[in-house]
Each structure stands twice: as structure tokens, then as C-alpha cells.
Amino acid sequence: ETGVTQTPRHLVMGMTNKKSLKCEQHLGHNAMYWYKQSAKKPLELMFVYSLEERVENNSVPSRFSPECPNSSHLFLHLHTLQPEDSALYLCASSQDRTGNQPQHFGDGTRLSIL
Amino acid sequence: ILNVEQSPQSLHVQEGDSTNFTCSFPSSNFYALHWYRWETAKSPEALFVMTLNGDEKKKGRISATLNTKEGYSYLYIKGSQPEDSATYLCAFLYNTDKLIFGTGTRLQVFP
Numbered sequence: 443e444t445g446v447t448q449t450p451r452h453l454v455m456g457m458t459n460k461k462s463l464k465c466e467q468h469l470g471h472n473a474m475y476w477y478k479q480s481a482k483k484p485l486e487l488m489f490v491y492s493l494e495e496r497v498e499n500n501s502v503p504s505r506f507s508p509e510c511p512n513s514s515h516l517f518l519h520l521h522t523l524q525p526e527d528s529a530l531y532l533c534a535s536s537q538d539r540t541g542n543q544p545q546h547f548g549d550g551t552r553l554s555i556l
Numbered sequence: 557i558l559n560v561e562q563s564p565q566s567l568h569v570q571e572g573d574s575t576n577f578t579c580s581f582p583s584s585n586f587y588a589l590h591w592y593r594w595e596t597a598k599s600p601e602a603l604f605v606m607t608l609n610g611d612e613k614k615k616g617r618i619s620a621t622l623n624t625k626e627g628y629s630y631l632y633i634k635g636s637q638p639e640d641s642a643t644y645l646c647a648f649l650y651n652t653d654k655l656i657f658g659t660g661t662r663l664q665v666f667p
Contacts, residue, residue, distance in 0.1 A: 446599070473653075484560070485600075485645070485657040498654060532599070541588050541649040544602030 445469040448533050448548035456556050457523060463551045465516040465533030471546070473539040474516040476508060477532040479550075485532065491516060492539040520553075528555045558582055560648045562658035569636050569665055576632045577661040579646030583627035588649040591620055591631055594660070595642040603631075603644075636665040 446467045455461050467474065476488040490498035491510040505527075507519040516533055530552050534545040561580040569575050581589065591603040604613040609624040617634045633640055643662045647655040 482659070484659045485647075485655075487654055487656075490653060492653075500654075539653040541653050541655065542605060542607060544590065544605050545592075545600075545655070546602070547592075547599040549597075549599045 446533060446535055446546050446548040448531075448551055450551060451549065452552045452554075454554045454556060455520070455523065457525075459523075460519070460521040462520065463518040463531055463533075463553075465518075465548055467514055467516075467533075467535040467546070469535060469546060471535035471537050472513060473536045474510060474513075475534040475536075475545065476516065476518050477534065478529050479532065480526075480529045489518075490539060497539065523553075523555045525555050528553055558648070558650055558656050560646060560656050560658040562644075562646060562661050564661060565659070566662040567664070569663070571637060571665055571667050573636050573665075574632065574634045575636055575663065576630050577644060577663075579629045579631070579658055581627050581629070581646070581648035581656075582650075583625060585650065586624045586627075586648075587652055589622055589624075589629050590647040590649065590655060591629070592645040592647070593642045594645055600645060631661075633663075636663075638665045638667050641665050 474491045477485045489508045494510045509517040530550045532550045533548045536545045537543040589606045592600040594600040606622040611622040622629045643660040645660045647657045
């Protein structure tokens, strides 16, 4: 039990579909993150939220749209994705965004784009 | 372009062997260095967050050292066990809130 839950674990979608990834943390953390891991590449930061405000958008295409309705929940809305977007998407949280605190990760969503 | 290098990419050791791997990172604008352990089909788990030059941290049989002036950190595992098999990731904290990850060292411990 990591305290960070991601759903779904696996998702297969067509390029014209719209879907959302969900992340939930019950650790009382104030910062939440979306990461992408493509095959044979390092984990790549996509978005950072601190106290429900987006503080970092790491040059991510607009077909990925994050949403943080409260400090416990984070969504990643997906639309008109490309085959190269197939990857593992990880959510993480930390006490704050200073970077001196460890990040707690979910198990990830394995996304496949047909 | 900021780069975090980890070596070796993979490592196979026998149960009981001690092992170590390296994380190299930019030596300027250092804020912190994170180590994570990532077992297959599980989530990455934080091992250490290191902030000071010369820091040494220990968690059971795993320990880490940090040299911020030359830009490297070592992770040591003493008396490796099969349950230590995992990918070990390091991440350099850039700009106070952005972690840059390496590609990891994949460790396999054979009984």
C-alpha cells in the first residue's frame, strides 16, 4: 500500500478517443506530479501541482490536459493521442514541492494507443 | 541539456555478494539527489534524499554517499539478497522542484 492509487492500471484507446487517468493520494501531501516513462527512456516529468495550482508544464503537448480539483486528486485527460504516446504514466505526491522530500509513486497506468 | 547518467545499466550478482552502482549528475546548481528502488510490477519506492556534500545515508543493507563537488553518488548493497532485485533510479533535483531521472541500474540477484 503506497498511499497513491492510480486507475485504470491498463488502458487501450484509439487515436480519436477521449479518456482520463485518475490519481488519488491519502497521505496529506500538497504536491502532485505526472510522469511519463517510454520504453528504454528515463522517467520524464510532465506536470507539477502544488496546493492545487499547476506550477510546471514541462513542454507537454496540449492533447494531455491535467486537472487537480483538490489536493488529494489529480487527473490526466487524454484526447487525440498519437501512437508515440503509448507509455507508462506514473503519478506521484510529496509533502511539498521543495524537492527535499521523497516522492511517493502510484503503480502507474500502462497506456496503449492503437 | 541536463543529464543524469547511471552505471552500469544492468548487473547480475550472486546472493551474498556486495555491489555498488554510480549516479553522475551536473555539479552546478545542486539542490538534492534522490534514490528510488523500483521492483517489477510495483511502484518506485524512495530510498534516500541527499542534500549535503559528503552525506552518507543507510537503510538496512543499503547505503549511499554523495559528492556534490564532482557530481556523483554511489549506492551500495551489502550481502545482496534475491529480494534486492529491482531497478535502482537516481534523480537530480533541478530548479528546486523538478526531478531529472537517470535510466536506472537493473540489478538481478541469483540465489
